[in-house]
Amino acid sequence: MNHLPKPAAEGLRTRVFQIIFESDTPLAKGFDIALIVAILASVLVVMLESIASLRADYGALFFWLEWGFTLAFTLELAVRLYCLERPWMYLRSFYGIIDLIAILPTWLTLILPGAQTLVVVRVLRTLRIFRVLRLMxxxxxxxxxxxxxxxxxxxxxxxxxxxxxxxxxxxxxxxxxxxxxxxxxxxxxxxxxxxxxxxxxxxxxxxxxxxxxxxxxxxxxxxxxxxxxxxxxxxxxxxxxxxxxxxxxDEACPGCGHERHEQRAKYCLKCGTWLDETTPDPRLSEEERKVWRHKHGGEKQDDEGSPPAG
Known part of the structure; x- marks a missing residue:
């Protein structure tokens, strides 16, 4: 999501925002976990409802459970939009579109019978588990x-x-x-x-x-x-x-021209040359450091924590 959601104002909206959009507190993490459990339960209800024998025995129960989940998710989306500074921006984001699609199938059954089977797309909402479990x-x-x-x-x-x-x-x-x-x-x-x-x-x-x-x-x-x-x-x-x-x-070693060094590599794997041309090699003597600074116009200075040359 390119636009990071922001709370609409200080006070109640900010507190609600911290619970719904963040997972740093036990309450916020509990909300996310409860939401994920509810999403999985609603998808399970749709799957069970597709079995003819279960639908014949528990069709009414499945019907009311599905509408209960839909109303809960609709209310949750409304609260999300209520506590945001730019709600329309959220609706255009990935998670916003998924949240909207998750509730539309059941409402569509009012004019298009059978559309409730599409609510399995709610399982995409469980992607929030990456944020909850720190798996980003x-x-x-x-x-x-x-x-x-x-x-x-x-x-x-x-x-x-x-x-x-x-x-x-x-x-x-x-x-x-x-x-x-x-x-x-x-x-x-x-x-x-x-x-x-x-x-x-x-x-x-x-x-x-x-x-x-x-x-x-x-x-x-x-x-x-x-x-x-x-x-x-x-x-x-x-x-x-x-x-x-x-x-x-992709930068080549200034000493031997060898390429494909790891991003965090400091020295060349083949010849041992210092790779960071913006700072002097910590192994240089004081005289060599002066020469390096003079050569580079004195623009780069040694790091304070550089070890002394030995």
Whole structure:
């Protein structure tokens, strides 16, 4: 979330804000944990309600439980907006959108019966558990994966577009040579068969019966085995690249030119040269320090806590 929520004013709104949006106090942490338990319970109710035997016996109970959860979550969202300085900004944020979507399905049942099954999206609200349990470092790891996915989107799109063209060609050929009784009633149906065969799923609802069609199917399946790992490889390469960029520096050693040092490295791994060119090497003698300061125009000064040269 780009915009950090702020309390609307001092007093009651600030105290409510500290309970709802923060987790530094026992009361605030208790509220978050209770909220997560309620979210999971509401999702469980929807799952149980989808079982015909349970719905027949406890349909009324499930109905009132779902409306109870919905009213509670609606009230909670209203209180969240009440204690915020810029409520509309929160509604446009990730968590705000999730909070809004979490209550809409049940209200939609008033005009669209059956929409309550969509309340399973409430499980996304449990992402707040990262904040409650101090696990925000996992959010950073998630951002790393998202960044890697964004970087590989073009390669993956090109791959899938090429695969789609290949499947379309195979499907057109199969539509020409296979009888309609085998299931190849149209090119779109043949494309469906081609995707199922290429991914080696093999549902068996459409099966070629001619020798040529069976041979083409074998070729398509073997092709699927050979290329199915390409998107995974592209994505994995981008993940490794992102990890390296996050961990390693691109600056070369001024002594030997070696690259790929860790971000926190002070000395070169190969030649031992001091890497931070903005400060003098603590191992320099006093005379060498004077030369270094003179060379750099006296702009950089030694740190007070630098150990004396030995």
């Amino acid at each position: 470092q996992f959010v950073g790891e998630g951002r790393l994966l998202v960044d890697a996915l964004k970087r590989s989107l073009r390669q993956i799109f090109l791959f899938f577009f090429s695969i789609f063209m290949l499947v379309t060609i195979f499907a057109a050929v199969m539509y020409l040579i296979e009888p309609r009784e085998a299931g190849f009633t149209s090119i779109p149906m043949a494309i469906y068969w081609g995707i199922v065969s290429l991914t080696t799923v093999g549902y068996g609802d459409i099966v070629p019966v001619t020798p040529i069609g069976q041979a083409i199917t074998v070729v398509l399946m073997l092709t699927g085995y050979s290329i199915i790992a390409v998107p995974t490889g592209v994505f994995s390469a981008q993940v490794i690249r992102a990890i390296r960029e996050d961990r390693y520096s």
